[in-house]
Structures are given as C-alpha cells and as structure tokens.
Amino acid sequence: MSGDRCPVGYPLPWASAPDIPEGWTTLREQPLLEISLPSGEPALLVTRYKDVRRLFADERLSRNTFGRASRVSASNDLFGDPRIDNDPPRYLTERAVVMRAFSARRIEALRTVVKEIVEQLLDEMERGPQPAELMEAFAYPLPILVICHMLGVPPRDRAKFRRLIDGFLSVSRLPEDEVEECRRQYWDYLTELIDAKRAEPGDDLISELIEISREDPSKLTGYQLQHWVKTLLIAGYVTTASQLGTSMAVLLHRPEVAAELKADLPLVPSAVEELLRYQIMGTSLGTLRYAVEDIELLDGTTVIPKGSTVLLSQESNMDADEFENPLHLDIRRTENHHLTFGAGIHFCAGAALARMELQEATEGLLRRFPGLRLAVPGEQLKRPEGGFLAGYTEIPVSW
Template sequence: MSSKCPVSYPFPWAPAPDVPADWRSMREGPLLDITLPSGDPAVLVTRYKDVRRLYADERLSRNWARHPVSRISASNDLFADPEIDNDPPRYLVERGIVMRAFSHRRLEALRPVVRQITGDLLDAMEAEGGNEAELMEAFAFPLPILVICHMLGVPPQDRGKFRTLIDGYLSVSKLSDEEVERCRVQYWDYLSELIATKRADPGDDLISDLIKVNAEDPDKLTDHQLQHWVKTLLIAGYVTTASQIGTGMAVLLHRPAVAAELKADLSLVPSAVEELLRYQIMGTSLGSLRYALEDITLQDGTVVPRGSTVLLSVESNMDEEVFTDPTTLDIRREDNHHLTFGAGIHFCAGAALARMELQEATAGLLRRFPGLSLAVPGEHLVRPVGGFLAGYAEIPVKW
C-alpha cells in the first residue's frame, strides 16, 4: 500500500465538464490510500486491469452490513442491509431473476415507449421554453423517471413523491441525519404499500413479475428481497441515468466542434454514448465499495490487505495503457470496453436499458434542436453538494 498520506475522496471536480486533475496522476501506483466522506479510510484500486479482475474476485465482499467496512457517509448507511446477501452464490440467484426481467424482448417492446416519452418531453421543451430550457428539470430527470415507473408499474401520481424520497435516501452529507432517516423509512413504507397493491391487482409490469416469482417460490425471492430489488431498480433506473443524460450532454456541448461532428452524423450516437459513458464525470467509485476477506495480490505484486475497505476505480476508464489518449473525448472510439457499468457478475443489470435511454435521449435532443448549445460557459455549471452522484444541479441550454 502507498506510504503517502490519504487523500480525500471523491476528488475535487474540475471547474468545467473536464476530467479532474487527480484522475491524470492517480495511477502512479496500483493502490491509493483515501479518506471517505465519513472520515473513514479506504484504498482505491486505480488501474484498469486490476479493477476489471477484482470485479470477479469473491475475496472482495459486497456485504457492507456484515463486515466492519468503512462507511461512505457518517450519517447514512445507504445500501447496507444485513438481510441482503450481495455475494455469490445467493446474489447470483437473485441477479438471475432480475436479469430475466431485462430480456431483449422486454427492452425492444419498451423502445417505442422511450421514444414516445422522449418526443413528448421535447415537445414540451419547445412549447414552454421558447428557445431555451433548463435541461435537468425539463428533460434529464423526467425521462428516466417516466421510463422506470412505466416499466415497474409505479402509478403516475406517485412519481414526484418517490423522486423526493430517493433524493433524500441518497444523501451523503446534503441532509440532516433526521431527514435522511425520514426519507429512508418513508421510501421503504411506500414500497411496501405499492407491492401490496400489486399483489392484489397485478399488471403487465416488472414488480408484478417479481411478485409472481416470490409467490411461486419464496425461498428463491423472499418478501424482503423482493422489496429490496424494487427499491434498487427504482433508484438505479432513475438517478444514474438522469445524471448521465445531463452530464453527458454538458460534456458534449462544452466541446462545440465535437458536438457539431455528432449533429452532422447521428449514426455516431451509439459510439458517442459509449464514449460519454467512459468519460463520465458525474459519478465516483463510492458505489463499488467492498471489504477484503483476505489478502489479495495484484498483478504487480502489490497486496490489498485483509480487512481493507476497497473501492474499484471508475476513474480507471482513463487508464492510458488501455485507452489511447484517454482524456480526449473521441466519439468515434472503437473497442470501448469501459467499466462504467462494472464487469463480470457485477455488470449492471440495467445497462441495456440505460444505453437505450441514453441513445434515444441524445439522438432526440440533437435531431430536434440542431442548434443546441450551453446557455452559460461550462465553467459556470453548478454541481449539487452532498449527494451520492455529482452531475449538475442545473444545465441551462439554448437552441
């Protein structure tokens, strides 16, 4: 392990939608000693090849509540749940159930819905904003909320409520301890009521499908596990995608020449989306937190000590040994095997859905508003404070 003093993590963000300076030098060693927002220590695995391999290493446990793991936040347990086993083999059983819900058939059936929602939101932006809008509230937040609520069967009138509760649930330092706990309890209670309603009156939605699995074999998916997965899917399907839509567009529009290249050839949207995911500067590695069950030797002989709290670096997407000129946004980049969605058995279950939404959102925005640009300099965009993700609080755009 490095002998240097721990550095505060997450790293300070660059003023503009650029790669933070710390990302450029962090791979001088395979491990970086860091201090989490809670003040607790951890080690950050910095190099792509090590990170990719460790995603599949069962000596790193994701059972935060079952080990003396360092806390992300001093006032919020976030995803720690002693009743949920996030390690194999139990995790693989539950993941397999959820992955079936994200089948190619279901997602292709959902694509027209995503396209329709995108079009409706763009219509509203055009009608209400004249030639300008605040992108996060007008488009980036509502699109994934409407999609994931449609997919899971959340009633339309509840969408505002669940967004408020999730935002509070994900507070790292933004809200008081009391407010965080209130949101956590109310969110869990809301899900209990929603699942009970679906049991009584099932529909053609993902929650109803999971309830059916639970009813047929409670040992395969218990009541608590059912509610946990609904909670997780709603959070992941809303927050991360919304932040990536907004931040990705800010990164793109901050580079007018690159944006013009994409506007001129929308067939590049899929590769541009992957590059924006690789380049993503709206998140951190906090969600990859793990606990080392034993000593783990990395490729160069460096040892991750038993008992360490370990973060697998999303910043490794900037590893120059894997990506040519990694700090340059290249929307034509090929073989873009970024780790934004994780890897192996911990590859994001909703990755295909997120990709589809990002592609539809990007193409829809640029097709409808070919003159789209930032309404303020990129350096003036404001990031939210104290949340789990660090996209942008507001992104004013014009066309």
C-alpha cells in the same frame, strides 16, 4: 500499503468546467491509493484497469460490508443492509431472477415507449421558454417516466418517490434525521405499492417479481423482492438522469464535437459509450467492498490487506494501457470496454436499459434542436454538494 502518507480525499474534486479532474491524470502511477471517504473513514482505491476488471469477479472482495467496512457517509448507511446477501451464491440466484426483466427482447420492446416519452418531453421543451433547464425539463423526467412505466409505479406517485430517493442518496447534504425519515418513508411506500400489486397485478415488472416470489420463495423472498424493487427504482432513475445531463454538458461544452455528432447521428451509439467512459455519471463514488483475505494485485508486489475497505476505481476508464489517448473525448472510438457498468457477475443489471435511453435521448435532442448549445459557459455549471452523485444542479440550454 504504507501508513505514513496522508490519505487523499475522495471523490477527487472536479474542475469547474465539464472536464476530467486534474488528479485523474496521475492516479494510476500507483496501483493502490489510500483514500479518505466523505465519512472521514479510510479505504483503498484500486486504480488500474486490469486490476479493477479482475477484481469485479474476485470473491475475496465481499460486497457484504455492513458493520465491518468503512462507510461512505457518516449519517447514511446508503445501500448497507445486513439482511441482504450481496455475494455469491445467493446474489447470483436473485440476480438471475431480476435479469429476466432486462432481456434484449424486452428492452427493444420498450424502445417504442422511450421514443414516445422523448418526443413528448421535447414537445414541451419546444413550447417552453428559452433558455430551458435541461435537468428538470428532460434529464430527470425521462428515466423517471421509463422506470415507473416498467415497474408499474402510478403516475401520481412519481414526484413523491423522486423526493424520497433524493433524500435516500444524501451523503452529507441532509441531516441524519431527515435521511432516516426519507429511508423510512421510501420503504413504507414500497410496502404499500407491492401490497397493491399483490391485490391487483398488472403488466409490469413488480407484478412479475411478485409472481416469481409466490411460486418459489427460495429464489426471491418478500424482503428480497422489496430490496430489488427499491434498488431498481433508484438505479433506473437517478443514475441515468445524472449520466444524461453530464453527457450533454460535456458534449455541448465542446461545440466542435457536438457539431460532428449532429452531422452524423448514426454515431450516437458510439458517442454514448464514449461519454459513459469519459464522464461516469459525474461522480467517482461507487460500491464499497471488503477484503476477506489478502489479495495480490497484478504488479506482483502490491497487496490489498485482509480487512480493508476497497473501491474499484471508475477512473480506471482513463488508463492509457487500455485506452488510446484516454483523456481525449473520441465519439468515434471503437475499442471501448469501459467499466462504468461494472463487469462479470457485477455487471449492472440495467445497463441495456440505460444505454437505450441514453441513445434515444441524445439522438432526439440533437435531431429536434440542431442548434442546441449551453446558455452559459461550461465553467459556470454548478455541481451539487453532499449527494451520492455529482452531476449538475442545472444545465441551461438554448437552440
């Protein structure tokens, strides 16, 4: 890579409306882009779909970045932890344990619970004033209630853990001392929760993971157990909430597309996949990787140098070599192998749960409120600043 060009600030700025950033349209003209992270530190962005998909499985890209790679945030280590091995073979052992919780059978059994929660939240919306604020009334509480049910978090603790997670995910929104305090409190809270489950197990995922760890600590030590619970609570709440909110904003910003889906609700699964491809949780930040060797890309001439910090671009979901007319939102798209959940051994453990929640939430909203619409022009929707995810702070809706 040439060092004579100015790195591009990343993530690329979003337009005011729920539309794809203009910079995404030309991003793949070069397979590797020099970028500057929010911390001000450098990284390389892999832009093309085929490169990105291949590199998800390339062990020359390590996810053990702590202390050797650039940082997303100057004031927050986010997911960096020197005591956690995020590479094979250790990572695969832990992942295999956690993946038991996300079997197709278990997710389908949970669907009834999700339907009930969706209906309860819709009842409350219907009784409340209009316009309603979709994020607070629906998009945030749904995944919080689901993941807390799944992991066995007491209802009284839900508001507390949401506050701590929001602080944990600050990139530049909060000062360093506040971020550190949220991280400390979150870890202490998980310690207390897991200790309580050890003393009094329940029919929940934390209790199941504790039993696995007790039977064979080589599969999951106590520290690793706590790390995975922390990760699952964060991923199960905030990413799904952001994706749900941004998906509905994108959809309602296009009334003709929303009307098409309302008239044909069996299209909801394909619409959810297309919105996952198109909106990507409102953000383009992702997991950093570190090149332990030089890595040649598929064009045969571009090389990721050893020692580089690397991001695998989710904007590769807009690659015209992989998706026909990729900048067009097509809720009937059938060939949709997007990379929003990653790929291979780094495919998101909770993808099936997120998909199911998004399907039930989207279908429920459109069925209950066929007149659902944005209460303000899409151009007026505000995105938060300084967080890991860049969805919307508020989405006022009427019906």
